[in-house]
Amino acid sequence: MTEEIQAIGPGLNRPAPDFDAPTTHGRKSLADYKGKWLVxxxxxxxxTPVCTTEFIGFANRQDEFAAMGVELLGLSIDSHYSHIAWVRNIKEKWGVDIKFPIIADLDMKVAKAYGMIQPGASDTAAVRATFIVDPEGVLRAMVYYPMNAGRSVDEIHRLLVALQTADENACAMPENWKPGDRVIVPPPATDAAAEERVAEAGDDIEVIDWYFATRAL
Known part of the structure; x- marks a missing residue:
């Protein structure tokens, strides 16, 4: 069963697939990002036009990601020569510096390991897949977009803030949570704890029902 799961691709809350690949900043491996979050x-x-807008979007937010201890790493099934030419083109035409590395994955090893190749979309190009890896090398989130719709850098940033906040405060986040919003208190696992949760209702914890309670951070 484990082999079948691994054949499908990466899995949430499991070690992210290792890699060692050439990039526009020299060779990079997963180990290089130990101790930091990685997108x-x-x-x-x-x-290509959609990809160009995405790279500009990531580049414009790179300092915000860096302030959170987050590194950015792009990938496509192109050569590093193509990557270098494209980065220079973006600088020339849009005035934007792409300062994060881009993996040149001509043999598709990294793309296949991460399930970036989706036969329903293309057998030779990676789809718009985004993977968030935590400082321990554990895969925490995966988001896939189709070829013809660009991803939201704002949402990726929001998701990272939510993950980091949830880890630091042992809580969960409601739909579209943003800093300053109330967070969800983990639900009780026993009948006795459920009774205690209802009794906890007050200024610190707002209890809607035994399984649904929120608090401010």
Missing amino acids: LFSHPADF
């Missing part, structure tokens, strides 16, 4: 994101091809 690994794939795009179908260099010199």
